[in-house]
Amino acid sequence: MKNVVIIAFTVIFTLALTFSCQEKPQKEIKVEVPQETTYSKPVLNAKSADYLYHFAFECIDQEYPNKLGQVLGDATYLKEPSELHPAFYGCFDWHSSVHGHWTLLTILQALPNFEHKEAVWKKLHTNITKENILKEVAYFDDVYNKTFERTYGWAWLLKVSETLQDWNTPEAIKLNENLKPLVALIEKKYMEFLPKLNYPIRVGEHPNTAFGMSFALDYAKKYAPALETIIIEKATTYFLNDKGCPITWEPGGFDFLSPCLQEAALMLKVLPKKEYIVWLDAFLPDFRKNPSSYLEVAEVTDRSDGKLAHLDGLNFSRAWCLYEIGNALENKKMLQLANKHVNYSYKKMDSGEYAGAHWLASFALYAMLKSS
Numbered sequence: 549m550k551n552v553v554i555i556a557f558t559v560i561f562t563l564a565l566t567f568s569c570q571e572k573p574q575k576e577i578k579v580e581v582p583q584e585t586t587y588s589k590p591v592l593n594a595k596s597a598d599y600l601y602h603f604a605f606e607c608i609d610q611e612y613p614n615k616l617g618q619v620l621g622d623a624t625y626l627k628e629p630s631e632l633h634p635a636f637y638g639c640f641d642w643h644s645s646v647h648g649h650w651t652l653l654t655i656l657q658a659l660p661n662f663e664h665k666e667a668v669w670k671k672l673h674t675n676i677t678k679e680n681i682l683k684e685v686a687y688f689d690d691v692y693n694k695t696f697e698r699t700y701g702w703a704w705l706l707k708v709s710e711t712l713q714d715w716n717t718p719e720a721i722k723l724n725e726n727l728k729p730l731v732a733l734i735e736k737k738y739m740e741f742l743p744k745l746n747y748p749i750r751v752g753e754h755p756n757t758a759f760g761m762s763f764a765l766d767y768a769k770k771y772a773p774a775l776e777t778i779i780i781e782k783a784t785t786y787f788l789n790d791k792g793c794p795i796t797w798e799p800g801g802f803d804f805l806s807p808c809l810q811e812a813a814l815m816l817k818v819l820p821k822k823e824y825i826v827w828l829d830a831f832l833p834d835f836r837k838n839p840s841s842y843l844e845v846a847e848v849t850d851r852s853d854g855k856l857a858h859l860d861g862l863n864f865s866r867a868w869c870l871y872e873i874g875n876a877l878e879n880k881k882m883l884q885l886a887n888k889h890v891n892y893s894y895k896k897m898d899s900g901e902y903a904g905a906h907w908l909a910s911f912a913l914y915a916m917l918k919s920s
Contacts, residue, residue, distance in 0.1 A: 587887035590894065590916040597655045597662060603898075603909035604648035605664070607639040608671060613902065615641045619692040632687060635680040640906050643701035643754070647910040649675065650708045653723075654913060657715050669719065678726045685729050688737075698741065699760030702734045706767040713771055735772055738764055742778050748786040750811075752803025752862070757786065758810040759865075765817050783818045787811055791830045795842050803846075804861030804911070808832065809869035816873055825877065836877065839870070839885050845892045857904030860893040864911035871918035883919075890915050 590596070614629045614637070629637040636645035652668050662668070688696055697705075709731045712724035724731075748757035761779050768776035793808040812831060816824055828836065835842055843866065846859040867886040874882030890912070897908040 585888075587884060587891045589883075589887050589919050590890045590912070591919075592655075592658055592913070592916045594659065594663070596916065597659050598664075599898075600909040600913050601652060601655050601662075601664060601668070603906060604639070604651040605668060605671065607902075607906045608645055608648045608652070608675065610638045613640060617641060618696065621690070621692040625692075634683050635675050635677070636684065640903060643697055643704055644907040644910075646701060646708060647704040647907065650704060650711060651910045651913055653708065653711050653715075653720075654917070657711065657720075672723065673719075676723045676726050681726050681728075681730050685733055688730070688733055694737075698755075699738070699757070699764070700754035702738060703760045703763035705730065705734050707763050710767040710770065735775055739775055739778055742782045745782070750807045752798070752800045752805050752807055753858070756805045756807060756810055758783075758807070758814045759805050762810065762814040762817065765814070769817075780818055783814055787815055788827070792833065793831050795832060795835070798843075799846050799859065799862055802855045802858050804858040804865060806862065806866050806869065809866055809873075813869040813872050816876055821876070828873075836879060836882075839879075839882050840888075843885060845889050848893070848896070851896065851899035851904050852901045854901065854903035857899065857901065857908075860897050860904075860908055861911045863889040863893040864908070864915045867915040868911075868918040871915065875918075875920075886915070886919065890919075 611629050616629060616632070618625065618632070620626065633642055633645070636642050636649070639645040639648045649672065652672060656662055656665055656668060687693060709724060709727055712720045712727065742761075745757070749755045750757070761783055765776065765779045765783075768779055790811065793811065795806070795808040798806055798808065808831075812828060815827060815831075819827055825836075832842070846862045846866075848857060848859045851857045851860070867889040870882045870886035870889070873879070874886060893908075894912055897905055897912065899905050
């Protein structure tokens with residue numbers, strides 16, 4: 549009897565152990581993969597044009613406040629901005645006035661039925677007259693101001709001429725005819741200066757060599773073959789052997805240009821596509837695969853500070869470089885990163901602080917144009 553009890557206990561224990569060791573059915577665990585945020589692509593249409601145009605429209609004939617950036621030869625140089633620069637005296641400084649005119653021209657070109665076109669044309673025809681441009685030429689020829697606006701303002705002036713010549717309507721032809729003497733002088737200055745510049749200027753503000761060459765090359769490829777040759781030669785000399793650009797060091801606190809991306813955008817215009825990809829992978833290793841790992845949107849802490857507000861401009865200029873490269877290489881990650889940069893700054897740039905906001909519409913508009 550004792551043996552029977554022991555056997556029965558053993559059997560029951562074994563069965564209990566067997567069932568307890570069986571795997572209990574697991575509840576299905578759903579792992580939610582976070583969706584990548586998508587950002588809308590900026591589009592130039594009636595609504596965005598109405599938002600952007602007022603920045604330029606209101607400032608191209610606003611004389612003060614004004615930052616002249618001139619060298620005084622003697623007391624006679626102390627004149628009103630509109631006397632020194634009768635065409636481009638508004639928008640706080642000369643280069644901003646120039647690209648303010650470009651903004652208005654570009655909106656009219658893209659939207660022929662733009663609501664405010666008559667008022668815009670009136671201002672453009674008032675400023676860009678033959679007489680006014682000849683006075684601008686005299687200023688650039690002055691012995692003390694021969695390097696005025698080198699090369700940032702030069703580049704924007706050529707962008708204005710490129711836009712007018714591309715457009716080729718009676719109004720555009722008339723304005724470009726008036727602008728020609730200054731354009732010719734700027735071409736000449738570029739061709740004299742670049743051969744003497746042994747080392748490129750790699751900063752995030754106005755003197756950046758890659759930016760100045762990139763805009764000038766856009767113009768030169770269509771309208772100035774001699775200048776095109778010089779720019780391509782110098783770009784190759786300056787940048788072809790560059791490797792490992794420290795893009796994670798960017799941005800500087802006052803930057804409105806990315807030294808790495810401006811160079812990359814320029815070389816896209818210089819090299820054939822296959823060669824460019826090889827160059828880009830050496831210049832910015834892994835950037836094509838993971839651009840967002842290297843660039844965060846630049847945050848602006850105080851838009852009432854004109855220099856700190858530069859970072860909104862940086863977001864737009866980064867975006868246009870990313871659009872140019874991303875579209876050429878069919879890289880969706882770059883295009884999304886560009887959209888993210890534009891989305892951050894677009895609705896925040898109307899800060900009400902003139903020194904910080906007067907110029908941003910041009911940068912936002914240029915990014916829009918490059919998005920498609």
